[in-house]
Amino acid sequence: xxxxxxxxxxxxxxxxxxxxxxxxxxxxxxxxxxxxxxxxxxxxxxxxxxxxxxxxxxxxxxxxxxxxxxxxxxxxxxxxxxxxxxxxxxxxxxxxxxxxxxxxxxxxxxxxxxxxxxxxxxxxxxxxxxxxxxxxxxxxxxxxxxxxxxxxxxxxxxxxxxxxxxxxxxxxxxxxxxxxxxxxxxxxxxxxxxxxxxxxxxxxxxxxxxxxxxxxxxxxxxxxxxxxxxxxxxxxxxxxxxxxxxxxxxxxxxxxxxxxxxxxxxxxxxxxxxxxxxxxxxxxxxxxxxxxxxxxxxxxxxxxxxxxxxxxxxxxxxxxxxxxxxxxxxxxxxxxxxxxxxxxxxxxxxxxxxxxxxxxxxxxxxxxxxxxxxxxxxxxxxxxxxxxxxxxxxxxxxxxxxxxxxxxxxxxxxxxxxxxxxxxxxxxxxxxxxxxxxxxxxxxxxxxxxxxxxxxxxxxxxxxxxxxxxxxxxxxx
Amino acid sequence: xxxxxxxxxxxxxxxxxxxxxxxxxxxxxxxxxxxxxxxxxxxxxxxxxxxxxxxxxxxxxxxxxxxxxxxxxxxxxxxxxxxxxxxxxxxxxxxxxxxxxxxxxxxxxxxxxxxxxxxxxxxxxxxxxxxxxxxxxxxxxxxxxxxxxxxxxxxxxxxxxxxxxxxxxxxxxxxxxxxxxxxxxxxxxxxxxxxxxxxxxxxxxxxxxxxxxxxxxxxxxxxxxxxxxxxxxxxxxxxxxxxxxxxxxxxxxxxxxxxxxxxxxxxxxxxxxxxxxxxxxxxxxxxxxxxxxxxxxxxxxxxxxxxxxxxxxxxxxxxxxxxxxxxxxxxxxxxxxxxxxxxxxxxxxxxxxxxxxxxxxxxxxxxxxxxxxxxxxxxxxxxxxxxxxxxxxxxxxxxxxxxxxxxxxxxxxxxxxxxxxxxxxxxxxxxxxxxxxxxxxxxxxxxxxxxxxxxxxxxxxxxxxxxxxxxxx
Numbered sequence: 041x042x043x044x045x046x047x048x049x050x051x052x053x054x055x056x057x058x059x060x061x062x063x064x065x066x067x068x069x070x071x072x073x074x075x076x077x078x079x080x081x082x083x084x085x086x087x088x089x090x091x092x093x094x095x096x097x098x099x100x101x102x103x104x105x106x107x108x109x110x111x112x113x114x115x116x117x118x119x120x121x122x123x124x125x126x127x128x129x130x131x132x133x134x135x136x137x138x139x140x141x142x143x144x145x146x147x148x149x150x151x152x153x154x155x156x157x158x159x160x161x162x163x164x165x166x167x168x169x170x171x172x173x174x175x176x177x178x179x180x181x182x183x184x185x186x187x188x189x190x191x192x193x194x195x196x197x198x199x200x201x202x203x204x205x206x207x208x209x210x211x212x213x214x215x216x217x218x219x220x221x222x223x224x225x226x227x228x229x230x231x232x233x234x235x236x237x238x239x240x241x242x243x244x245x246x247x248x249x250x251x252x253x254x255x256x257x258x259x260x261x262x263x264x265x266x267x268x269x270x271x272x273x274x275x276x277x278x279x280x281x282x283x284x285x286x287x288x289x290x291x292x293x294x295x296x297x298x299x300x301x302x303x304x305x306x307x308x309x310x311x312x313x314x315x316x317x318x319x320x321x322x323x324x325x326x327x328x329x330x331x332x333x334x335x336x337x338x339x340x341x342x343x344x345x346x347x348x349x350x351x352x353x354x355x356x357x358x359x360x361x362x363x364x365x366x367x368x369x370x371x372x373x374x375x376x377x378x379x380x381x382x383x384x385x386x387x388x389x390x391x392x393x394x395x396x397x398x399x400x401x402x403x404x405x406x407x408x409x410x411x412x413x414x415x416x417x418x419x420x421x422x423x424x425x426x427x428x429x430x431x432x433x434x435x436x437x438x439x440x441x442x443x444x445x446x447x448x449x450x451x452x453x454x455x456x457x458x459x460x461x462x463x464x465x466x467x468x469x470x471x472x473x474x475x476x477x478x479x480x481x482x483x484x485x486x487x488x489x490x491x492x493x494x495x496x497x498x499x500x501x502x503x504x505x506x507x508x509x510x511x512x513x514x515x516x517x
Numbered sequence: 518x519x520x521x522x523x524x525x526x527x528x529x530x531x532x533x534x535x536x537x538x539x540x541x542x543x544x545x546x547x548x549x550x551x552x553x554x555x556x557x558x559x560x561x562x563x564x565x566x567x568x569x570x571x572x573x574x575x576x577x578x579x580x581x582x583x584x585x586x587x588x589x590x591x592x593x594x595x596x597x598x599x600x601x602x603x604x605x606x607x608x609x610x611x612x613x614x615x616x617x618x619x620x621x622x623x624x625x626x627x628x629x630x631x632x633x634x635x636x637x638x639x640x641x642x643x644x645x646x647x648x649x650x651x652x653x654x655x656x657x658x659x660x661x662x663x664x665x666x667x668x669x670x671x672x673x674x675x676x677x678x679x680x681x682x683x684x685x686x687x688x689x690x691x692x693x694x695x696x697x698x699x700x701x702x703x704x705x706x707x708x709x710x711x712x713x714x715x716x717x718x719x720x721x722x723x724x725x726x727x728x729x730x731x732x733x734x735x736x737x738x739x740x741x742x743x744x745x746x747x748x749x750x751x752x753x754x755x756x757x758x759x760x761x762x763x764x765x766x767x768x769x770x771x772x773x774x775x776x777x778x779x780x781x782x783x784x785x786x787x788x789x790x791x792x793x794x795x796x797x798x799x800x801x802x803x804x805x806x807x808x809x810x811x812x813x814x815x816x817x818x819x820x821x822x823x824x825x826x827x828x829x830x831x832x833x834x835x836x837x838x839x840x841x842x843x844x845x846x847x848x849x850x851x852x853x854x855x856x857x858x859x860x861x862x863x864x865x866x867x868x869x870x871x872x873x874x875x876x877x878x879x880x881x882x883x884x885x886x887x888x889x890x891x892x893x894x895x896x897x898x899x900x901x902x903x904x905x906x907x908x909x910x911x912x913x914x915x916x917x918x919x920x921x922x923x924x925x926x927x928x929x930x931x932x933x934x935x936x937x938x939x940x941x942x943x944x945x946x947x948x949x950x951x952x953x954x955x956x957x958x959x960x961x962x963x964x965x966x967x968x969x970x971x972x973x974x975x976x977x978x979x980x981x982x983x984x985x986x987x988x989x990x
Contacts, residue, residue: 122564135563142557144564243563248790276566277793355790358596361607362561366657378602405598405785414787 041068044204048113048261049288051207055102055112062095062102062112066156069114073159073205081180082190082200084119085127086159094156101154108154109268115150116206118197119160120167121252122241123147126157130243131175132165134363134389136370144241145276146210146252146269153268161209162196165391166360167217167245169193170460171453174393179450182225184489188447191221197255198225202490208256208265212242214249215348216442216467219479222255223442223492226481228509229255230262233499234474235280237266238273244359246352247278249471259480259510263287266502285503291510296330298508301435305341306466311444318483318491319441322512326439329511334435338427341469343420348468349461350404350417357401363389396457425473432498437508440466442492446485466494476502480509482516521715521752523745524722525675527737528710529688531667531698532644533576538663539643540567540610545665547704551649551658559663561605566791569594573665574617574795575805576697577641580667581618582806583695586639591796592617594641594789599782602655603646605662613786616640617795623671623691624814625683634684635672642666661705667697673712673722678741681711685734694810694838708732713741714758715748723748724758728772731765740765744772816841824854833862839876840866846883847890856890864904868911880914881907889917901974902926930977932984935968938976939984942967953989961985 041064043051054060070088077083091114098112117123120130122140129135143151151157164174172180172195180195182188183203190199194211198221201209211218213231222229230253237252244250254265267288272281302323307316327333365371365385366378372388375381390398404413431438443463453460470477475498482493493512497505538545541558557565578588595613618639625634646662648655669688675681689700689707700706709732714725728744731737743765748758762781763772811819817835821828826848834844844861848854865886869876889906892898898906898921909920921927929935942964943950952960961982968981 122562128563130563138563140564141562142565239564240566241564244566244791246790275568276791277568278566278791354787357785358598358606358608358787361598361600362563362605364600364602364607366602367560367605368562379600382600402785405787407783407785410785410787 043068043072043207045257046207047258048208048256049258049264051113062098062156063092065112066091066095066114066158069158069206076203077205079181079186080183080199080203080205081178082161082196082203082205083159084129084131084162084177084196087126091156091158098154098156109264110150111154112156114156114158114207116158116161116197116200116209117147118163118194118209118211120163120212120243121147121210123157126160128243130166131163131177132390132394133176134370138369142241145238145273147241149269158206161200164193165394167193167212167214168393168397170220170463172196173450173454174391176391181450182447184226185447185487187449188489189224189450191224191447193217194255195221198222198227198229201227201255201257208254208261210252211255212250212252213471214245214352215464215471218253218255219442219467219477219492219494222479224447224490226490227255227257228259228262229253229479230266231470231477232266232270232502233476235278236476236500236502237269238276238279240273240275246355247359248355249352259506259513260288260291263291263506282500287503287506290503290507292507293511293514294330295326295508295511298331299334299435300326300331300508301334301336301431301438303336303338303431303438303440305338306440308444311441312446312485314485315441315445315491319439319493322482322493323439325515326508326512329515336431336434336438338431338469340420340423340427344424344469344472345461345465347417347420347424348464348472349400350413351421353397353401354405354414355401357398357405360394360398421472424469428473428475428498436504437501438496440494440496442466442479442494446489446491470496475499476505478505478509480513521749522718523676523713523715524673525681525741526673526712527671527675527681527684529669530708531669531692532706533573533665533667534698535570535572535576535665537570539570539573539665540663543663549660551656551660554660559605560659567610569792570665573641577617577639577667578797578802579695579805579809580692580697581621581639582809583691583812584621584623584636586618586621586636588618588797588802589615590799591615591794593794594792595786596789597784597786599784602657603648605646605659609642609645610789611642612640623684623687625680625687627680627683634674637670637672639667639669642668678738681741682734682738685737690813690836694813702733705732709737711737711741713744713748715745715752724760726758726760727762728765729762729775736765736767739770740772743770747772810838824848826855826858830858830862834858843876843883847886850884851887851890853890853894856894857886860886860890860907864907879911881910882914885910885917892917892921896930896977897928898926899928899978902928927975928977929972929975930980932980935976935980935984938968938971939981939988942971943988950989
């Protein structure tokens with residue numbers, strides 16, 4: 041069975057027709073992982089035995105006439121989400137030995153529709169990074185070129201989907217962590233609007249920016265997974281109580297009557313000419329599909345990276361304080377008192393990038409610096425949100441590049457964190473504004489590395505964004 | 518050097534009476550085995566998120582309304598960061614610059630006058646866990662972690678340990694009145710931090726020290742007495758007060774330095790991104806205000822007017838809401854509210870304190886007390902027998918008429934029957950009778966006592982005295 045190009049929706053049809061069983065499907069995916077993952081490093085753990093038993097249960101359920109939108113379909117989950125009974129390392133040594141006592145709401149909803157939890161994907165430690173090189177265990181390589189990064193922080197999920205090691209995966213996006221690796225690896229990645237998917241059970245990096253989203257081989261699959269995961273949750277008061285449309289059923293194939301904006305600040309000096317050309321070509325294609333293209337401006341874009349790294353690190357410094365060796369996870373030996381134990385545990389348990397961000401975040405919240413940094417960043421965030429409000433007065437969605445370049449080489453930016461941060465320039469704005477964004481493959485550079493088209497939509501405008509992505513994707517098929 | 522005066526401010530932490538914790542569904546009941554009322558949220562597990570307990574917000578706002586605070590239309594929660602093993606997340610969800618209640622005050626009576634101690638604010642936060650230390654190890658009980666905790670902060674309006682004590686007692690009375698907390702000090706429901714400084718009158722406030730985490734009012738009183746004395750002694754010896762946090766050593770009866778200003782925590786407050794700001798609809802708050810109980814002071818004044826009882830009585834009764842409720846329930850149906858008040862202030866409160874129980878836990882019904890008073894006033898029961906009846910009511914409840922009937926306690930007011938007894942007593946006590954005739958008034962009391970003994974306590978004593986006088990006159 042070839043699972044390399046099989047979509048989730050396609051696999052669902054096979055199962056529904058009885059052309060294969062969930063056990064066969066899961067076995068084929070597990071075989072693919074065994075064949076290729078040594079070279080890619082997309083997974084941290086694969087529990088084949090548990091996946092097969094879930095698959096058997098799904099096959100039995102189907103035989104008994106029970107249904108489910110994801111019945112028997114295997115999904116890979118980024119190692120930052122709690123899945124009951126499984127480790128949740130966040131690719132950090134500090135969570136060594138921790139087993140989740142509960143399911144994240146998004147995971148529980150996937151399970152409720154019959155999805156099979158297959159394995160846990162690699163990531164930058166605590167989702168901090170843009171290359172998956174910050175994993176405490178191993179980097180993830182780009183399936184299109186082994187000496188290039190998969191992107192990050194959801195690099196494991198993106199690489200698994202792109203390498204045929206998963207039909208679909210769940211990622212998280214705080215500043216581009218779904219869209220950027222999707223773009224680097226050539227798959228579809230959706231960052232839903234803030235509050236669209238419950239964050240309960242997502243190990244928080246930056247609580248006001250984090251969102252869980254799908255990473256898939258088709259826009260339709262992303263729509264399907266979003267439908268299942270979205271909606272209010274009594275366990276997360278930031279999950280918005282807004283109706284969840286049948287996203288997959290509402291996908292459109294043409295773009296007549298749709299107005300798409302091209303923000304001039306997203307086409308900057310220094311960005312790859314190939315990326316710019318691919319996005320321009322994609323924009324023309326959308327026009328050919330019936331969309332009207334308008335020029336818009338998002339004037340505060342240049343301040344977004346600075347505002348983002350202040351807010352994200354500030355929140356992270358508090359969110360990661362709980363990893364102290366007292367209740368779970370790693371505890372350093374040889375401490376003389378609690379404070380010494382904290383110091384040793386955190387010094388040995390966290391990697392360099394995580395420490396850098398905790399220190400940054402602690403600094404920007406410190407007495408005397410709060411107004412200059414955190415408060416200014418929050419004001420900038422408001423201005424960025426207003427930029428988008430104004431832009432969406434004039435158009436239904438925006439077309440931009442996901443990143444200024446295609447996937448860079450492993451090790452290329454590890455010694456220059458600032459260069460790494462600046463690569464997030466086109467993605468962090470959506471998180472700051474709370475809007476939704478989709479990354480869809482739109483070409484490749486001369487070296488064969490994928491290029492992504494970013495489609496940004498207003499908060500809770502997933503329907504539009506998915507439709508534009510779907511129509512564009514179909515036009516390329 | 519002119520005489521130094523002290524200035525005191527209090528921060529009172531009060532556990533609210535909610536069934537579940539501040540940000541999760543775990544129970545708050547006291548005394549459960551360690552770590553049995555916990556979940557991923559209150560243990561600070563990865564990915565767990567807080568969800569606000571609306572009842573805790575309501576109870577805090579009720580407290581604010583009772584204490585005359587302003588309730589801003591919008592409040593928010595913030596994270597307060599510091600590392601300690603009793604902190605599950607190493608930050609506490611608290612309120613920094615937008616608390617639920619602002620201003621307000623508590624009236625105290627101290628030094629014979631009444632005045633208002635101003636409040637700065639009341640905010641809501643989560644309690645921390647409890648560290649326990651064993652011989653060679655320590656443990657943390659997270660049952661307490663996340664219990665809703667209301668912090669009431671005063672202005673520096675207090676000037677002596679006595680005033681601090683008066684404030685705490687008045688505050689506790691108000692909290693019990695509005696029913697937001699059990700205020701059980703043994704269970705740690707109320708814990709205090711105090712700030713104290715000394716300065717010459719007219720001078721700017723002196724450098725203050727803070728004494729943290731005292732769980733008895735007596736502790737606050739003694740710690741303040743010690744600390745103020747210490748500061749005065751330091752200054753009078755030409756020394757300087759260092760701004761610092763101190764702790765109260767109950768056994769040694771002294772305060773000791775914990776950390777100085779340079780080592781104070783930088784709490785790095787910032788808005789809690791996991792919780793939306795609290796929007797308090799004006800109509801909702803107004804509804805809560807209308808449902809407030811009458812404050813003790815108003816109730817005292819009203820009870821004086823409504824029942825014609827002395828102000829002192831009304832003060833004693835109004836001090837405890839259930840006692841006042843009981844009084845009013847009994848007095849409403851009585852022609853003699855003063856007698857009802859007397860019964861409660863003497864017999865009832867004495868028995869309650871002997872049994873260390875609450876008026877709500879005893880079976881005596883208010884209308885039974887009203888009936889008892891009526892029977893005494895009608896002469897059906899003399900006061901000694903009435904006490905016996907009350908003791909039965911206190912233990913078992915029931916109907917006073919039936920108790921009197923069953924036990925044969927009714928007063929004998931039949932003139933012929935008492936006359937017979939008077940004759941017998943006079944016959945048998947000729948000497949006392951002669952004494953009385955010779956002007957010795959005390960002899961009459963003895964003779965009345967003999968009549969009572971003969972009647973086994975049931976004779977109407979005033980009738981017995983009257984008949985004796987007639988007989989010997």
